[in-house]
Amino acid sequence: MTRPYNIGMIGYGFMGRAHSNAYANVAHYFDIEYQPVLKAVCARDGEKAKAFAAKWGYESVETDWKKLLTRKDIDAVDICTPNNLHKEIAIAAAQAGKAILCEKPLAMNAAEGEEMCQAVEKAGVANIVWYNYRRVPAVTFAKQIIDSGKLGKIFHYRANFLQDWTISADLPQGGQGLWRLDVAAAGSGVTGDLLAHCIDTAIWLNGGIGSVSAMTETFIKERKHNLTGKVEKVGIDDACAFLCRFTNGSLGLFESTRYARGHKALYTLEINGEKASIKWDLHDLHRLSYFDHRDEGPYRGWRSIHVTDGDHPYMGKWWVPGLAVGYETSFVHQVADFLGGLAKGKPAGPTFRDALETQKICDAVLASAKSGAWTKVG
Numbered sequence: 254m255t256r257p258y259n260i261g262m263i264g265y266g267f268m269g270r271a272h273s274n275a276y277a278n279v280a281h282y283f284d285i286e287y288q289p290v291l292k293a294v295c296a297r298d299g300e301k302a303k304a305f306a307a308k309w310g311y312e313s314v315e316t317d318w319k320k321l322l323t324r325k326d327i328d329a330v331d332i333c334t335p336n337n338l339h340k341e342i343a344i345a346a347a348q349a350g351k352a353i354l355c356e357k358p359l360a361m362n363a364a365e366g367e368e369m370c371q372a373v374e375k376a377g378v379a380n381i382v383w384y385n386y387r388r389v390p391a392v393t394f395a396k397q398i399i400d401s402g403k404l405g406k407i408f409h410y411r412a413n414f415l416q417d418w419t420i421s422a423d424l425p426q427g428g429q430g431l432w433r434l435d436v437a438a439a440g441s442g443v444t445g446d447l448l449a450h451c452i453d454t455a456i457w458l459n460g461g462i463g464s465v466s467a468m469t470e471t472f473i474k475e476r477k478h479n480l481t482g483k484v485e486k487v488g489i490d491d492a493c494a495f496l497c498r499f500t501n502g503s504l505g506l507f508e509s510t511r512y513a514r515g516h517k518a519l520y521t522l523e524i525n526g527e528k529a530s531i532k533w534d535l536h537d538l539h540r541l542s543y544f545d546h547r548d549e550g551p552y553r554g555w556r557s558i559h560v561t562d563g564d565h566p567y568m569g570k571w572w573v574p575g576l577a578v579g580y581e582t583s584f585v586h587q588v589a590d591f592l593g594g595l596a597k598g599k600p601a602g603p604t605f606r607d608a609l610e611t612q613k614i615c616d617a618v619l620a621s622a623k624s625g626a627w628t629k630v631g
């Protein structure tokens with residue numbers, strides 16, 4: 254039996270498109286009881302929202318998210334707005350009894366995140382945060398390999414997220430499209446935007462992080478602000494690197510920047526264990542590199558597994574073995590897992606509470622960069 258599940262989405266930018274695509278397509282590939290209905294999209298500009306609704310098939314449009322939350326025909330609210338709006342919308346949505354799918358990072362900082370956790374837990378509403386890289390099939394497969402014990406004791410975890418789009422000093426900060434450079438809207442720079450992804454994947458794959466030692470840099474100190482028209486101080490971190498100790502005894506090394514000329518979205522991770530190692534690279538997202546020391550001596554070497562077979566995570570739902578799927582399917586998988594979990598009474602994670610852990614690590618990273626000292630998490 255299937256039943257409709259009405260989505261009200263707030264914000265129609267990059268993530269609004271990625272999520273809409275996932276809702277529109279998930280039931281074509283996955284057998285799910287709750288079938289998403291694109292009930293309403295909310296944005297401040299009514300005309301643009303109408304055009305978006307027509308393109309993606311939303312039934313209606315709202316221009317005030319508070320009004321959207323009063324609607325009885327909305328089951329779940331999807332928060333696709335800049336970070337400074339996550340807390341207010343999520344708490345109000347929880348109080349209105351709506352399930353919530355919230356974009357990452359959960360909040361501007363851990364204190365806000367804790368309030369959001371309490372709100373959803375008090376209301377008893379289903380909640381999930383869009384740390385979608387967990388559901389890239391090769392990354393999910395990495396989790397299966399680690400959990401099977403094939404790597405043995407883990408010694409090292411290394412991750413990078415490198416971009417190059419803010420190198421020009423002429424780029425303004427703030428407003429549509431550039432809110433990521435405005436600390437008041439983003440909360441932080443690469444730490445909350447990019448490293449948060451690396452941290453979520455890391456703690457999912459390798460367990461908790463106990464302490465961190467970080468450095469950050471803001472290479473361009475002042476930029477024109479799009480909302481005020483004035484040249485203002487830049488409050489975000491343009492680059493961040495940190496060392497950490499995982500609670501399982503392994504050592505972590507993370508780096509993110511928007512100043513790595515030539516790199517657009519190079520998210521890479523590598524894990525070295527006693528018996529085997531794995532590597533993954535977002536630019537080649539359907540491959541997982543695997544080295545196993547137990548292989549027969551002369552044949553030992555890195556193998557590149559094309560994660561497209563029917564017995565790889567999620568892949569049995571797509572095409573035939575050998576055919577790859579892309580970035581957008583990580584969102585489809587997240588919707589499938591969330592709705593599948595709802596039907597079973599156990600919504601999939603990362604929940605707000607899971608994502609709060611990432612937020613605490615981001616806070617510790619920024620505090621350490623400020624003080625110059627090793628800093629305990631949480």
Ligand SMILES: NC(=O)c1ccc[n+]([C@@H]2O[C@H](COP(=O)([O-])OP(=O)(O)OC[C@H]3O[C@@H](n4cnc5c(N)ncnc54)[C@H](O)[C@@H]3O)[C@@H](O)[C@H]2O)c1
Binds near residue numbers: 268297384430
């Ligand atoms: N999971 C991921 O991989 C991923 C990738 C990109 C962004 N994000 C996160 O998604 C969120 C949105 O990022 P984006 O890249 O889509 O940004 P974007 O700038 O492309 O879109 C933001 C949207 O929010 C809307 N908005 C702003 N204020 C609003 C308000 N008061 N009411 C209604 N709508 C409002 C804007 O009009 C716009 O449509 C951020 O939290 C970001 O960190 C996650």
